Amino acid sequence: MSLKRYVSSLFRKWAQELEKPPKKESFLNKKIPLPKWALTGVVFLCLVVAILMEVGISKKHFLFAFLFSGIWSFYTTLYFEIDTEIRESQFFLIVLMFIFFILGTQFIISKNPTMFLLITPAVVSIVKFLVTKRAALFTTIATSLIASVLYQMDFSVFFISFASGIGALAFPHKVIKRSDIFLNGISIFVFMLVGVLCLHLFGVRQNVFFIIDIQNTIFTSLGAAIFVMAFLPVFEGLLGLTSDIRLVELGDFNRPLLKRLMEEAPGTYHHSLMVATLSEAAATAIGANGLLARVGAYYHDIGKIKKPQYFVENQTSENRHEKLKPEMSALIILSHVKEGILLANQYGLDECIKDFISQHHGTSVIQYFYKKASNSSPQDESTYRYPGPLPQTKETAIVMLADSVEAATRALDEPDYERIREVVNKIINNYFVTGQLNECPITLKNLQKISEVFTKTIMSIHHTRIEYPDSK
Numbered sequence: 001m002s003l004k005r006y007v008s009s010l011f012r013k014w015a016q017e018l019e020k021p022p023k024k025e026s027f028l029n030k031k032i033p034l035p036k037w038a039l040t041g042v043v044f045l046c047l048v049v050a051i052l053m054e055v056g057i058s059k060k061h062f063l064f065a066f067l068f069s070g071i072w073s074f075y076t077t078l079y080f081e082i083d084t085e086i087r088e089s090q091f092f093l094i095v096l097m098f099i100f101f102i103l104g105t106q107f108i109i110s111k112n113p114t115m116f117l118l119i120t121p122a123v124v125s126i127v128k129f130l131v132t133k134r135a136a137l138f139t140t141i142a143t144s145l146i147a148s149v150l151y152q153m154d155f156s157v158f159f160i161s162f163a164s165g166i167g168a169l170a171f172p173h174k175v176i177k178r179s180d181i182f183l184n185g186i187s188i189f190v191f192m193l194v195g196v197l198c199l200h201l202f203g204v205r206q207n208v209f210f211i212i213d214i215q216n217t218i219f220t221s222l223g224a225a226i227f228v229m230a231f232l233p234v235f236e237g238l239l240g241l242t243s244d245i246r247l248v249e250l251g252d253f254n255r256p257l258l259k260r261l262m263e264e265a266p267g268t269y270h271h272s273l274m275v276a277t278l279s280e281a282a283a284t285a286i287g288a289n290g291l292l293a294r295v296g297a298y299y300h301d302i303g304k305i306k307k308p309q310y311f312v313e314n315q316t317s318e319n320r321h322e323k324l325k326p327e328m329s330a331l332i333i334l335s336h337v338k339e340g341i342l343l344a345n346q347y348g349l350d351e352c353i354k355d356f357i358s359q360h361h362g363t364s365v366i367q368y369f370y371k372k373a374s375n376s377s378p379q380d381e382s383t384y385r386y387p388g389p390l391p392q393t394k395e396t397a398i399v400m401l402a403d404s405v406e407a408a409t410r411a412l413d414e415p416d417y418e419r420i421r422e423v424v425n426k427i428i429n430n431y432f433v434t435g436q437l438n439e440c441p442i443t444l445k446n447l448q449k450i451s452e453v454f455t456k457t458i459m460s461i462h463h464t465r466i467e468y469p470d471s472k
Contacts, residue, residue, distance in 0.1 A: 120161045140166065
């Protein structure tokens with residue numbers, strides 16, 4: 001991408017954002033209404049000032065600080081601009097972390113220029129937990145470069161900073177408990193210790209006592225764990241982001257909303273469990289977030305709590321739709337999405353969970369009631385169409401597919417592998433052909449893998465059971 005095209009795209013995107021109608025959303029909790037280049041400009045200015053404070057103010061030093069900060073800012077922004085998985089709130093978090101890193105490092109140097117109490121692992125851990133590992137790896141490199149410049153081009157600082165960042169990334173792979181944060185701190189300590197030991201063995205830090213570097217390593221790793229433990233919930237709440245730890249908490253069946261689903265709509269609850277099993281397996285198979293897909297599937301049909309008896313999985317004998325006109329039946333079925341969003345707001349569910357509620361039907365048509373009504377007179381299809389939006393992520397798309405697949409295969413009289421595979425492929429192809437998957441980053445290869453996983457998982461659920469003889 002040329003510099004001219006890149007700059008023009010920044011202003012064009014900003015203009016498009018300004019033209020959109022204002023939403024009743026807080027500044028921090030939803031989408032950040034500031035363009036990425038403006039946020040990066042703040043980091044650029046902070047970095048220039050911090051470098052000048054360390055190397056001195058002169059024409060030569062100013063030119064160096066300006067060039068380094070400009071190149072660093074350009075490639076950092078370009079990287080996160082290309083990474084389409086990063087949302088506005090996540091980019092805003094990364095900007096906050098860079099500013100915190102620059103100011104914090106500058107403060108530490110002003111107190112003791114020889115002390116390398118690094119903030120890199122704390123920043124990388126936050127980005128890892130709330131954005132992506134790939135973004136955290138890039139953050140490790142970017143912050144290590146800044147640290148080495150602020151420490152007067154000290155290679156040992158870059159090496160130790162990079163080692164501490166890799167330690168934050170390396171273990172544990174999945175952080176699902178608050179205690180895992182301290183395991184993350186231990187990983188940081190081990191990697192930093194190895195880095196310090198290597199530098200001393202090669203004679204790079206002969207002028208510094210080894211015991212001092214050990215103390216700095218302990219303080220850095222302990223400080224990172226405490227910082228993450230204290231501020232992770234803060235960033236989650238302010239920016240509307242959701243970590244895996246939060247997802248595990250949302251997936252607890254003792255939560256009031258899930259308990260209501262279990263007690264008031266047991267059929268829907270069981271259906272949601274099956275959809276969750278299918279979704280997690282499929283998401284894991286294609287490299288998506290299996291935990292997010294599973295927890296989202298738990299909540300995707302919570303709107304049925306309002307009128308559970310009008311949904312077939314909760315009916316024991318009487319079908320209430322037999323006494324209603326198709327238009328009224330469709331209205332009740334369609335309302336479970338809106339009711340689900342209202343319940344999600346009432347119980348304070350995260351935005352990523354609300355996405356599953358609103359997107360798990362996309363803009364599909366309730367075919368049963370539409371065809372039933374069309375038999376007597378022509379019908380307006382929009383009356384029987386879900387409002388959407390279409391699935392925006394791999395996880396919401398998988399739950400949409402799993403929702404239909406589970407319901408269809410459960411209705412099979414004699415399920416076998418070929419019949420299940422035929423039903424699964426038919427449903428996935430129908431969603432693909434009708435454009436329900438057009439706005440999510442899912443590929444044909446992903447769909448093929450999802451189909452295989454669905455078929456195997458459903459086959460294992462509907463396995464043949466041995467008929468035991470009656471005991472005499």
